[in-house]
Amino acid sequence: MTGIVDARLKELGIEVPQPAKAVANYVGYVTSGKNVFISGQITIKDGEVLYKGKLGDTMSVEEGQEAARLCGINIIAQLSAATDGNLDRVKRIVKLGGFVNSTPDFVDQPKVINGVSDLMVEVFGDKGVHARAAVSAPSLPLGIAVEVDCIAEID
Incomplete structure (x- = not known):
C-alpha cells in the first residue's frame, strides 16, 4: 500500500532517488531519539552535479530556487x-539550514531557499512547515550554488 506522502510525491511528479553516499568522513543522516539530522544535501542528480555557480553573478534567483x-x-x-522507506513516519520537518553561494552584495538568500521550503510544504503539508536559516557562503563544495541540511522528527 502506498503511503500518503508517496502518493503526494507521485501526484507532484517527483521521483525520489537513492540517497547520495557521503563523499568524506560523515554519514548522510544520524537518528537520535525521534530526530533525524540530515547532512547538507547538494545539487546532485543521477550522479551529476548540477547548478554550479554563484547567485548575484552567474545564476538567477529562479535557478537558485x-x-x-x-x-x-x-x-x-x-x-x-531513515524511515525504512515509510515517509509517513515523518512527523515534522523541524528546521532547514540553507547555504547560498553568492556575491557579497546578494541579499535574496531567503528567496532562493524558498525553493526547498516550498517543496517541504508541498510534500508534507502542515508537517512540512519549519524553522530555517538562509545564509550566504563565499563558496560551496564543487562550486555548487546551494546546499541544505535538515532536522526532522519521526515516529
Whole structure:
C-alpha cells in the first residue's frame, strides 16, 4: 500500500532517488531519539552535479530556487532511508539550514531557499512547515550554488 506522502510525491511528479553516499568522513543522516539530522544535501542528480555557480553573478534567483528544490528532493531521499522507506513516519520537518553561494552584495538568500521550503510544504503539508536559516557562503563544495541540511522528527 502506498503511503500518503508517496502518493503526494507521485501526484507532484517527483521521483525520489537513492540517497547520495557521503563523499568524506560523515554519514548522510544520524537518528537520535525521534530526530533525524540530515547532512547538507547538494545539487546532485543521477550522479551529476548540477547548478554550479554563484547567485548575484552567474545564476538567477529562479535557478537558485530550482537548485534548492533539488537539495530538498535529496533530503527526502535521506529521510526515506531513515524511515525504512515509510515517509509517513515523518512527523515534522523541524528546521532547514540553507547555504547560498553568492556575491557579497546578494541579499535574496531567503528567496532562493524558498525553493526547498516550498517543496517541504508541498510534500508534507502542515508537517512540512519549519524553522530555517538562509545564509550566504563565499563558496560551496564543487562550486555548487546551494546546499541544505535538515532536522526532522519521526515516529
